[in-house]
Amino acid sequence: MTRFFLRRSAGFVATLFGVSFVVFWVMNVVPGDPALVILGIDSTPEAQEALRRLLGLDQPFALRYLAWLAGMLVGDFGTSYAFRVPVADLIVERLPLTLSLAMTGMTVTIVLALGLGVLAAANHNRPVDWSVMLVSQVGIAVPAFWLSILLVIIFAVHLRWLPPGGFPGWSDPLGAARALVLPTIALAAVQSAVLARVVRASLLEVARLDFVRTARASGLARSRILWLHMLPNALVPIVTIVGMQFANVLTGTIVIENVFSLPGLGRLVFQAISNRDLPLVQALVVLFATIVVVMNFLVDIAYGVIDPKLRPAA
Amino acid sequence: MKTILATLLLASSLLTGVAFAKTDISIGMQQEPTSLDPTADATASIETMMTGNVYEQLTAVQEDGSVAASLAREWTISDDGLTYVFKLRDGVKFHDGSPLSAETVKFSLDRAMAKDSANPSKSIFEPIESVTVVDPVTVEMKLKRKDAFFLFNLASGKASIMSPAAIATNADKPIGSGPYRFASWTRGDRLTLEKNPDHRDATGVQVERVTFRFMSDPAAATAALMAEEIDAFPGFPAPELLPQFQSDPRFSVNVGTTEGEVILAFNNSRKPFTDIRVRQALSYAIDRKAIIDGAMYGLATPIGSFYPPHHRAYVDLTGTYPTDVDKAKALLAEAGVAEGTELSLRVPPFPYATRSAEIIQSQFAKAGIQVKIENVEWGFWLDEIYKKLNYDMTIIAHTSPNDLGNFARDASYFYGYDNAEYHQLWDRIQTETDTAHRDELSREAQKFLAREAVHGFLFQLPALNVVRKELTGFRMSSPVQAQPLSALRWQASN
Numbered sequence: 001m002t003r004f005f006l007r008r009s010a011g012f013v014a015t016l017f018g019v020s021f022v023v024f025w026v027m028n029v030v031p032g033d034p035a036l037v038i039l040g041i042d043s044t045p046e047a048q049e050a051l052r053r054l055l056g057l058d059q060p061f062a063l064r065y066l067a068w069l070a071g072m073l074v075g076d077f078g079t080s081y082a083f084r085v086p087v088a089d090l091i092v093e094r095l096p097l098t099l100s101l102a103m104t105g106m107t108v109t110i111v112l113a114l115g116l117g118v119l120a121a122a123n124h125n126r127p128v129d130w131s132v133m134l135v136s137q138v139g140i141a142v143p144a145f146w147l148s149i150l151l152v153i154i155f156a157v158h159l160r161w162l163p164p165g166g167f168p169g170w171s172d173p174l175g176a177a178r179a180l181v182l183p184t185i186a187l188a189a190v191q192s193a194v195l196a197r198v199v200r201a202s203l204l205e206v207a208r209l210d211f212v213r214t215a216r217a218s219g220l221a222r223s224r225i226l227w228l229h230m231l232p233n234a235l236v237p238i239v240t241i242v243g244m245q246f247a248n249v250l251t252g253t254i255v256i257e258n259v260f261s262l263p264g265l266g267r268l269v270f271q272a273i274s275n276r277d278l279p280l281v282q283a284l285v286v287l288f289a290t291i292v293v294v295m296n297f298l299v300d301i302a303y304g305v306i307d308p309k310l311r312p313a314a
Numbered sequence: 315m316k317t318i319l320a321t322l323l324l325a326s327s328l329l330t331g332v333a334f335a336k337t338d339i340s341i342g343m344q345q346e347p348t349s350l351d352p353t354a355d356a357t358a359s360i361e362t363m364m365t366g367n368v369y370e371q372l373t374a375v376q377e378d379g380s381v382a383a384s385l386a387r388e389w390t391i392s393d394d395g396l397t398y399v400f401k402l403r404d405g406v407k408f409h410d411g412s413p414l415s416a417e418t419v420k421f422s423l424d425r426a427m428a429k430d431s432a433n434p435s436k437s438i439f440e441p442i443e444s445v446t447v448v449d450p451v452t453v454e455m456k457l458k459r460k461d462a463f464f465l466f467n468l469a470s471g472k473a474s475i476m477s478p479a480a481i482a483t484n485a486d487k488p489i490g491s492g493p494y495r496f497a498s499w500t501r502g503d504r505l506t507l508e509k510n511p512d513h514r515d516a517t518g519v520q521v522e523r524v525t526f527r528f529m530s531d532p533a534a535a536t537a538a539l540m541a542e543e544i545d546a547f548p549g550f551p552a553p554e555l556l557p558q559f560q561s562d563p564r565f566s567v568n569v570g571t572t573e574g575e576v577i578l579a580f581n582n583s584r585k586p587f588t589d590i591r592v593r594q595a596l597s598y599a600i601d602r603k604a605i606i607d608g609a610m611y612g613l614a615t616p617i618g619s620f621y622p623p624h625h626r627a628y629v630d631l632t633g634t635y636p637t638d639v640d641k642a643k644a645l646l647a648e649a650g651v652a653e654g655t656e657l658s659l660r661v662p663p664f665p666y667a668t669r670s671a672e673i674i675q676s677q678f679a680k681a682g683i684q685v686k687i688e689n690v691e692w693g694f695w696l697d698e699i700y701k702k703l704n705y706d707m708t709i710i711a712h713t714s715p716n717d718l719g720n721f722a723r724d725a726s727y728f729y730g731y732d733n734a735e736y737h738q739l740w741d742r743i744q745t746e747t748d749t750a751h752r753d754e755l756s757r758e759a760q761k762f763l764a765r766e767a768v769h770g771f772l773f774q775l776p777a778l779n780v781v782r783k784e785l786t787g788f789r790m791s792s793p794v795q796a797q798p799l800s801a802l803r804w805q806a807s808n
Contacts, residue, residue, distance in 0.1 A: 083486070
């Protein structure tokens with residue numbers, strides 16, 4: 001177990017190192033000058049040069065990367081070019097929203113998918129199954145931004161039940177919760193459609209196995225067999241997909257936060273890239289990579305819990 | 315219990331809506347700035363929110379484009395037009411409590427002019443030779459040369475008079491002397507200003523609290539207006555969505571003017587655009603009406619040169635090269651441009667540009683020119699097109715006022731245009747302080763540019779504003795980007 005952990009940690013550090021270098025390099029090769037983005041098309045070359053010096057952009061590439069790495073090692077993420085405040089502050093004020101959105105999105109996804117998937121599998125080849133499959137097919141096909149706009153038109157503009165966008169802040173918990181309802185649904189719809197199909201397929205796979213027939217033969221209740229015997233044995237592919245979906249949900253927040261005007265990391269990434277705000281892009285990419293790597297690690301741990309055969313050799 | 319509370323809250327909010335005049339307003343903005351300091355960042359929305367509201371300048375530009383007093387109470391100009399003496403208002407205080415004086419004015423301007431200054435409009439300070447403190451309320455400025463736009467330019471947010479103590483923190487905690495002071499900013503969502511009770515005009519300011527809500531998506535903006543989450547949206551980004559507001563009794567839709575000339579820019583330093591016949595031919599190939607109908611839903615005024623149609627010195631030159639495909643073909647043949655020649659059109663990510671591009675592509679195809687459209691991102695556009703002149707054609711709006719001087723920069727400016735005759739003409743315009751004579755010269759310059767067909771001149775960008783009917787005092791036209799909030803009033807609706 002310790003060796004497994006060490007190996008994973010080394011892989012983790014290598015991943016972050018690689019990702020950060022690639023991003024730094026790409027942002028340098030891609031056309032775009034942060035000073036010009038900030039100062040606009042009426043600025044003089046002299047002012048652009050002054051700003052470049054101020055931001056340290058006159059330093060060579062390698063030197064800037066090493067300086068950034070050195071800063072990272074002591075926990076200093078640097079100062080944003082465009083916002084002119086520490087990158088850490090920008091991330092800290094936005095992280096809670098994106099994480100909450102990703103968490104609620106994931107929770108709704110799992111609950112909905114398990115419910116629908118089990119329902120479809122239990123009614124295999126009957127109208128209920130077909131309906132679930134049809135709905136999930138539509139769910140997969142519908143783009144999240146389109147669904148978002150539709151939800152806003154129905155629930156915010158016509159019915160006026162929920163706000164059309166924006167975020168009142170955590171100091172207003174009820175308002176914050178209301179603001180997250182539609183984005184969560186929009187985020188979870190596609191993912192739960194995908195996951196419901198996986199749950200169904202995985203359950204049907206297990207249904208053919210001998211232990212299910214034995215359980216049936218010994219007269220156990222159908223629901224008991226489904227939830228307590230079949231589902232645990234069908235979990236490996238489901239957990240794999242959930243792990244991958246978490247990364248999708250995280251990137252999905254970029255679109256959702258833009259449509260619902262939510263002040264989260266997704267919108268910040270978008271803004272940072274447009275502004276060629278390298279320190280901010282770097283920090284965000286490293287953060288996202290960390291979350292995904294940690295998530296994958298948790299999935300690996302979960303495999304061991306679900307199925308002892310998959311536990312790493314001691 | 316919860317339901318009772320909720321009902322009470324709902325009832326009270328309904329009651330207040332009827333019983334008292336609203337004293338707050340929520341304004342939608344498409345573009346969110348990353349910094350709130352107009353002297354450090356060119357983002358237009360900084361000017362819209364801050365200029366004349368939080369930060370004040372020596373002068374102010376009115377909705378009709380004229381210059382009025384602001385922090386400077388009055389001024390005198392010497393006969394040679396080179397010495398300006400400004401008398402400042404007495405007793406002005408910044409929001410941090412520090413007083414305004416001739417020293418702070420000198421500090422602010424010296425800072426903008428300094429060698430290491432990264433002010434986005436540094437060129438407006440270039441004519442200044444020196445700024446001198448005469449006494450605590452008098453500042454004298456000496457100019458190197460006459461500058462017809464000097465007082466106008468001093469009204470820009472880039473020439474804001476700032477509290478020296480607040481310079482380092484203005485990016486996210488702006489301190490000015492204006493009728494509104496900064497309250498809070500939730501980046502990515504909203505920015506709130508509150509009335510400054512100590513301001514000299516405070517008694518006339520009715521709106522106590524102004525919230526700017528940032529929504530980049532036009533559909534989201536529409537939903538927010540419809541759901542009554544926001545009261546106004548200046549510069550509404552999608553003309554195709556306006557009819558639903560026009561037919562809604564809660565809103566008034568206003569199409570105002572801006573200083574934004576939309577041009578199909580030719581890279582004049584590159585073949586085949588070095589040949590005036592090619593530029594003329596392409597100008598003949600353009601059908602402005604079709605472009606305006608298709609890209610702007612008819613809501614724009616065509617231009618035939620580089621000057622805003624609402625200006626008194628404007629000349630209508632749209633007839634210089636009327637749409638004529640045969641003439642276009644003949645001129646192209648004469649210039650030796652083979653039929654089927656491919657030219658690239660690199661388009662920045664603005665709706666007016668991307669939509670115009672497709673129409674121009676089909677119009678040029680009729681004249682035998684294949685247009686290859688490349689949609690590029692803004693950072694890319696600035697670097698590749700603007701800085702490196704790596705393009706054939708592009709579409710862009712120039713939103714600065716008094717920008718005939720763009721054509722008098724050298725060939726390293728992205729137009730790639732350099733004409734000695736025009737340089738002289740512009741020198742005369744910018745140093746001519748007699749209005750009538752300057753207008754005459756401006757007309758001459760417009761005709762010159764139209765004749766030269768430096769670019770394809772398309773249309774003047776409209777200011778599309780959606781505003782609640784009960785709200786008055788909203789500035790509909792934008793001679794500058796400022797949107798003064800102190801004039802806003804809620805009228806009793808019933």
